[in-house]
Amino acid sequence: MLTAFRAAAFAVLLSVAAVYPAAAQQEPAQSSSNDDGYKPPARFIAKEPAAGQKPVAAVKPGAAKPATPPAAAPASVKTIGLISVLGDTFTVKRVGIMVFGNEEHKIPIGAWKINDQVAALVTKTLKKTFKVKPIRLPDGAYEKFESGSFIFTSRTDELGKFIAGHAGSQPCDYYLVVGPAGDRVGGTNQSVSGLGVLRREMLSEDLEFVHAYVSLQVYDSKFQPVRGEHNLNITFNPFEPDLLRGPNVEMKAGNRLPPDPKAAVADPRTRKIITELLEPSLVKVLPQLFAAN
Numbered sequence: 001m002l003t004a005f006r007a008a009a010f011a012v013l014l015s016v017a018a019v020y021p022a023a024a025q026q027e028p029a030q031s032s033s034n035d036d037g038y039k040p041p042a043r044f045i046a047k048e049p050a051a052g053q054k055p056v057a058a059v060k061p062g063a064a065k066p067a068t069p070p071a072a073a074p075a076s077v078k079t080i081g082l083i084s085v086l087g088d089t090f091t092v093k094r095v096g097i098m099v100f101g102n103e104e105h106k107i108p109i110g111a112w113k114i115n116d117q118v119a120a121l122v123t124k125t126l127k128k129t130f131k132v133k134p135i136r137l138p139d140g141a142y143e144k145f146e147s148g149s150f151i152f153t154s155r156t157d158e159l160g161k162f163i164a165g166h167a168g169s170q171p172c173d174y175y176l177v178v179g180p181a182g183d184r185v186g187g188t189n190q191s192v193s194g195l196g197v198l199r200r201e202m203l204s205e206d207l208e209f210v211h212a213y214v215s216l217q218v219y220d221s222k223f224q225p226v227r228g229e230h231n232l233n234i235t236f237n238p239f240e241p242d243l244l245r246g247p248n249v250e251m252k253a254g255n256r257l258p259p260d261p262k263a264a265v266a267d268p269r270t271r272k273i274i275t276e277l278l279e280p281s282l283v284k285v286l287p288q289l290f291a292a293n
Contacts, residue, residue: 079131081172082122083163085142085179086214087114090270091196092261095185101201102190105261112271114195114278118178121279125286135167135175142179156217156225164223173221176289178282181215181230186243195274197257197264200243208256210270211248212277216289229289231281247277 090109096102115134123132145162163175180194192198193213200207218226232246251257257264264270 077129077131078173079133080122080126081167081170081175082119082132082134083137083167083175083177084115084118084134085137085177086118086194087112087116088142089194090265091192091194092199092264093190093192093196094199094201095188095190096201097203107262107265109195109265112274114274117275117278118282121282122176122178122286125283126290130174130290133170133172135170137166141166156228159217160219160223160225163219168223171221174226174290175219175223177215177217177219179215179217181213181232181246183213183232183234183245192244197261197270198244198248205253207243208251209244209248210251210257210273210277211244211246212274212281213246214278214281214285216285218289227289229285231285247281249273249277 087109090107092105092107094101094103119132119134126132145159148158150158159177163177167175182191182193184191185198185200192211195212196210198207198209198211200209212231214231215228216230217228220226230246234245257267257270
């Protein structure tokens with residue numbers, strides 16, 4: 001009987017051992033944070049990408065880093081071919097009460113480097129949107145063009161042909177010609193242009209002015225005129241006509257320039273005044289000129 005009891009107990013133990021492993025396999029998995037406070041190192045915890053963000057591929061130690069995408073190419077900058085003839089000649093003119101009181105003297109001022117100053121101002125003003133390329137004309141070429149007659153032709157069109165003949169081998173998106181603008185003197189039939197000194201003989205007193213009249217003409221790549229501007233303030237009043245309608249400085253009595261024309265040009269005050277008149281004119285007119293280009 002004892003033998004039969006032992007056999008039955010042994011059979012019960014075998015059945016319990018067989019049930020326990022199956023129950024262990026059905027137990028739910030433990031979380032990464034154990035009950036005893038242990039947490040795995042951060043480098044082993046997979047991080048989920050933020051909403052809308054692509055997952056970043058892991059880089060193995062020693063492997064080359066992925067190349068950075070190239071930056072977007074900047075928009076092409078258009079080129080302006082600059083032809084400045086403003087600083088070639090300075091004019092000293094006297095307008096008298098009678099015709100025989102009129103006289104005019106033209107004096108070269110290449111040493112003043114006015115055309116270089118113009119190029120620097122144009123470059124500074126338009127540098128955010130254009131590349132400026134100065135183009136130099138042969139000495140005396142523009143003076144020869146100006147001496148021609150434009151009675152039966154358009155001076156603007158003829159200037160385009162003239163520029164094409166000298167700058168055609170230097171292709172640009174636009175060509176800007178900076179030269180002398182012209183206007184009448186008060187109610188007279190006389191005129192002044194460009195850089196110069198005007199001496200006006202009046203019944204009561206003589207007047208003297210240093211002036212800087214600038215014309216700017218734009219042509220396209222085929223030398224066709226696009227638009228033009230000037231720095232003259234033309235507001236005609238027939239009852240009180242302005243003596244000068246462009247940028248100028250009046251030289252008051254006691255502070256006049258020397259009477260001799262060459263001495264007047266050589267006076268340091270003359271060059272200083274011209275320089276001071278040019279900058280505000282160009283800075284104001286240039287953005288308007290290229291606003292639509």
